[in-house]
Amino acid sequence: MPSEFDLIRRHFTRPAAHTDLTVGDDAALMRPQPGMQLAVSTDLLVAGTHFFADTAPRDLGWKTLAVNLSDLAAMGATPRWAVLGLALPDVDDDWLSAFSAGLFDCASHYGVDLVGGDTTRGPLTLSITILGEVPVGEAITRAGGQPGDDLWVSGQPGLAALGLNALRHKCALNPEGLARCLHALQHPVPRVELGLALRGIASAMLDVSDGLIGDLGHLLERSGCGAVIDLPALPLAELLITGADETLARRCLLGGGDDYELLFSAPPDHRDTLLQHSRKLDLPLTRIGLLTADHRQLLLREADGRLLPPLISGYDHFA
């Protein structure tokens, strides 16, 4: 069996673009640019909890990094460096080869250097810490939302959750819909470019990893606001095209995580700018409601104007 060191060398050592010292010493060394704040985020992904152990390793490699990139995107930060912790039940060369290919696909697409890691035997577990940069004072936190700000979401939230439901045989989708939903689940696209474009525009932002309603709750708590979501404004039509029934589609849109779309607030005078960004990035941006002064009060507005409390909360990894 090849040693841990051989493994690391063979699968995870690639030339680094902007790192002084990469994989292979006690620590990596890099030089943040002057005038920048460092943005750091970490995720621990456990087989059986966050992904199926038999997930195609190339998809898993992509997604492991992509979900972390999404956290930086949600701050408006430029991703720069990542480190990887990897526990494996055994050494499977083919698996490692495909996993690292997926990981480096994502890393090179977004200009990330993998600068360090740790591999060990254990239940299949992935740990990523990602580092990015953002000009001092320009990061977009969860805390800046103001009553009266519009509430926006990127892309098509709900696709990944529909895909998961289909994988679990809890719904039937048409073949094209199934393919689209599975792709969304297995190959999420972190909204890095959008995050950067929203500096100076979004007042508060986070990524939807645990469900739109649940994650919105975090934004409201931090911003000290409430919100009203306009149900007719939700981008439901695209979900219905997959063949999902409306109740499930709505539930996936409001409660499903795993799409890694950005949810953000912005003053109404940025609407035109936002629609220009949407066209330029070829990425739908949907205005789904607004922030209110009712601290942490989240309401859904029906087409007829009735206001209802949401019945769906966020996904909790310990619930």
Added chain:
Amino acid sequence: MPSEFDLIRRHFTRPAAHTDLTVGDDAALMRPQPGMQLAVSTDLLVAGTHFFADTAPRDLGWKTLAVNLSDLAAMGATPRWAVLGLALPDVDDDWLSAFSAGLFDCASHYGVDLVGGDTTRGPLTLSITILGEVPVGEAITRAGGQPGDDLWVSGQPGLAALGLNALRHKCALNPEGLARCLHALQHPVPRVELGLALRGIASAMLDVSDGLIGDLGHLLERSGCGAVIDLPALPLAELLITGADETLARRCLLGGGDDYELLFSAPPDHRDTLLQHSRKLDLPLTRIGLLTADHRQLLLREADGRLLPPLISGYDHFA
């Protein structure tokens, strides 16, 4: 059961000393000091592989951070920030309380802000990524050793390995020896101050996490050197006081990891300075041999001058 968010808030949120935005957003924000390189290292620790699942949680909290601090110490870097990934089979408030107490004991002792994390359900697994700073160009890598440099080791390597042998009922130690070895195993002291003192002195350095002989091999490979270790110079006497037999003590000294001592090379004209640092830090520094020009050739020199190849290699988490 309390939610993931409650857990994080209750046990892992403490005031940060030098961080702009800490736990609770998509990413933490911090400002590295001008003129500094960032040093980053990560470890993934799995119950059953790296520690016993029933390890006292307070010790485990300390050790989880300490072993990462040791990586920064081995670069001559000042530790600054850490993020924690934590997978738990279930939510045990007492366990979390003790674990976080141990972690923060270590963090506050070494001036580290815990700036982010991720908790989830899963087999007990700990992931730490640590960030430190070192003036540009002053980091001590594994690569700078030169033939003729002395080879030094800090503290008392072998104690932790003896402790592990005793826990596994593979040896008997006297009561004081057992207490000392178990303490070394459960509460390793990262040599942060020594690492900083060795800037400008050590030509190459790493921490002994996988065994002195095995880790020395990495230094030799990176430095393009060989080495001769003088067996009579090894700090064996302190190990024998524990009641361990000489063969096991020598094996633990040369092959045992987990003490997190620093192993480094330095030109001979630094001997006096190093002994001054040893006194000032109240930490033994032992000159155990020297680097040679015989690339990757590692030999042990007996008292009578005979040269032998070592029979012990490093610990490999996949071997």
